Amino acid sequence: MTEPGRIDHQEGRLAIAGDWTLVHFATLKRQVDRLVQDRAPSPEGVDLAQIAALDTAGATLLMKLVGARSLAAIDDWAPELPATRRALLRTLGEAMADNRPPVTLPSHPLKDVLARTGQLVEGLWQQQRQLLGFIGQVLVTLAATAWRPGRWRLTSVVAQLHQTGLNALPIVALLTFLVGAVVAFLGATVLRDFGATIYTVDLVAFAFLREFGVLLAAILLAGRTASAFTAQLGAMKANEELDAVRTLGLDPVELLVLPRVLAMMLTLPILTFVGMLSGILGGALVCLLALDISLIQFLAILQRDIPLNHFLVGLSKAPLFAFLVAVIGCLEGFKVSGSAQSVGEHTTSSVVQSIFMVILLDAIAALFFMEMGW
């Protein structure tokens, strides 16, 4: 475009000339740095009259050259400059005169590691305390509203049922069907050596009725719905909608959390049932195609070998898992602070926590049911 800025030495004075703009920032900065390193020139030794173009980037470099305070007093030492240019330099000088660069504390690697570990452990402890507290709060609110049908939010429960239940049905059915087929294949391969391939039927049925139906459905809902709850409530929190709910004299737990929790507790048993059916169907298909066990034979074995209590054991876990997944999703949503990053962090945390909780509880439940002989 035009000639880049330069600093000329003329009769012991520094003549600033050319374009002092952002485009030439790197070259100009090198020149200024070299000069300042030797000694900072006094404003009297600087001549600004030949500058062609000047923007805030260039003005910043000039400030580096003569100092912010001299720049603020530019009217005294360079009155020949156009008023508009002086205004820019003066404004910049005044803004930076009392401006201290932010202080960053020096860090020590070992201390940082220890502090971070401490923070994590403390955070984990706080998280569990908050979760227990929130579970209590939800239960109290549930108890308080249960006796007053006027305060039931039926519309929003139904809307949540639609989103968390009906819309999740196809994916739950498909996934459990596939896992059912895989389990049947595994069983067939291992049992073939013992000539007991017929027990593949029992394997699939046991696995899906007691564990896989509910576990797969719960994990899917943790990934699909807990994250949605966190993002919904988190966005509302960031937009101050939750504060608005409170100032209107309403209870966010009753208004937003209960419908979600109740919808989940209705949804998951249904999805579990669907999961069991389609898992067993997947197994039946593999038995039919790979092991020549006909559908009638399959059903006959089911009826003979599998008592009802396995189904009940599996189904009984569903409401508990649903409650935890929903509560964790909502709680993490409430913890979101203003930023986009925070929404992401808490969504991740809610999915990880709810899947962890589901698997942990399932392990404990498996031990319990085994000891009880159910």
Next chain:
Amino acid sequence: MSTTQATTNQAPLIRVRGLANRFGQHSVHEDLDLDLYAGEILGVVGGSGTGKSVLLRSIVGLLRPSAGHIEVFGEDLQRLSDSERSRIERRFGVLFQRGALFTSLTLQENVALPLIEHAKLDRADAEALARVKLALAGLPGEAAIKYPAELSGGMIKRAALARALALDPEVLFLDEPTAGLDPIGAAAFDRLILTLRDALGLSVFLVTHDLDTLYTACDRVAVLSRRRVLVADRLDVVAATEDDWIHDYFHGPRGRAAQQAAHPVEDP
């Protein structure tokens, strides 16, 4: 007012002709014309819902208009390729209504981002320059390493202005810059805009509801009403236009107070 006299003869920097914006059945603009000249501060006013922000978004290219064309620096934005558009958009600085700072970056990182990406400065230089821009926008030095979530609404506005100014743009688009600022801060903001305009030769497209800003800072005022620009001229001409809305706006109690504050002698 010398600026206005000088600018009327030259070609406009931004030329909007026959602009229409429709959202489904709802039409916001129909056959809207508007010019922005180099070096002027154009105030855009209008009642709520008259599409001031929509107009701003169509000019900066965030919204594809339903009809009409917009020429920026003599080129039609919609006919340009992506890289050419990006080159032109770098000459814009936009201050959004709610700041739109990146929440995962500190203030100085927010301002330094365009400097690193477009001006190819290294990180230390960019952040040093960013701190100057933040100071220029009126923020204290220690605010530079804070995150947007830790700031008040007024400070976010200032930081957003610093980011809009990062690349020393030729045209500055401000969407209600003084809304949410205290009167002292708002007055300082007006002065800052004037200083920057005078020093850098900026053109400013200023959407506002603030009558004080109109009287102290704007060279021309465009009134948006009934889906088009009703009038765009010097403030005294606009204020004298025969129209119910304009009359209520400029001669209501607030309008009179702002006028008195700006020109105490001229008021009869």
